[in-house]
Amino acid sequence: xxxxxxxxxxxxKPCEQVYPAVMLSFSExxxxxxxxxxxxxxxxxxxxxxxxxxxILYPHVxxxxxxxxxxxxxxxxxxxxxEYMV
Numbered sequence: 001x002x003x004x005x006x007x008x009x010x011x012x013k014p015c016e017q018v019y020p021a022v023m024l025s026f027s028e029x030x031x032x033x034x035x036x037x038x039x040x041x042x043x044x045x046x047x048x049x050x051x052x053x054x055x056i057l058y059p060h061v062x063x064x065x066x067x068x069x070x071x072x073x074x075x076x077x078x079x080x081x082x083e084y085m086v
Contacts, residue, residue: 005042015049025055025072056081 004020012018020039024032039046055061055075065072076082 001038001042004039004046008043008046014043014045019049019051020046021051021053023053023055025053025074026070027073054085 004018007018008014020035022032022035027035036047036050039050055065055072057065057075057077076085
């Protein structure tokens with residue numbers, strides 16, 4: 001958050017030169033809403049251009065998640081990635 005704030009203070013254009021990203025596979029809806037509010041406080045445009053990322057369960061990724069006992073709330077198999085994400 002501070003990095004985004006600093007970049008914008010130094011003149012980077014929100015949603016053109018700098019934008020936030022979030023891994024939604026491990027995020028609750030309420031936490032995402034809080035993130036959007038915090039981003040809006042930095043600059044109103046930032047909450048409009050969030051790069052929403054999800055776990056793709058490639059074999060090595062699935063293995064790492066299992067080893068670390070991590071379970072994403074939302075994930076996709078490589079052959080089941082929605083068209084809008086491609």
